[in-house]
Amino acid sequence: MSHTAGRVAAEAIMQIKDVLDAKTHTGALTIAPDASVRDLLAVLAEHNIGALVVSGDGRAVAGIVSERDVVRHLQRDETVLDAPVSTIMTTTVVSGDGGDDVVGLMRLMTDRRIRHVPVLDGEQLVGVISIGDVVKHRIEQLEQERDHLESYVHQT
Secondary structure, eight states, rough: OOEEEEHHHHHHOBBBHHHHHHOOSSOOOOETTSBBHHHHHHHHHHHHEEEEOOSSSSSSSSEEHHHHHHHHHHHHOGGGGGGGGGGGGGGGGOOOOOOHHHHHHHHHHHHTOOOOOEETTTTTEEEEEHHHHHHHHHHHHHHHHHHHHHHHHHHH
C-alpha cells in the first residue's frame, strides 16, 4: 500500500467517537429552552464555550444556540437578553453519530459553516464536537504520522 493510500485509509477510519474520547470534557452541557439568553451567556462564559445544545431534559436535542445567534439577534433587538433561548435557537440541527467519519464531518462543517455538532447515540445526546476539536484531533494525527515517518527514515 502506498503512503498516500495508507493516509487515506487512516483518515477514513477516524470516527467522531475518537474525537469525543480525546476531549477532556466528556458529555454535553445543555440549556433549557425557557432559560433566558442572559443565562445562556453566563453559561457560555463560565465554561469558555461557544454553543450549547438546547434540551428540555438534557438528553433529547430541541435545538442549538451559539454566541453567533446571540449577536445576530442582539443587533436587531437589545431586549433579546431577557427572551427565552427558544426564540433564537437553531431548530434544524445537524448532528452526528459516534461511528460517523470525521473527514465527512469536517467537510460538512466547512461547507455549511457549522462550528458545533451534537453527537447522538440514537436519540440520546452524548457530546458536542466543535470545529476546534476536529482540527486539534487532525493535527495530533498528522504529528503522529510525521513521527512514524521520521522514525522509519532514521531506521534505514
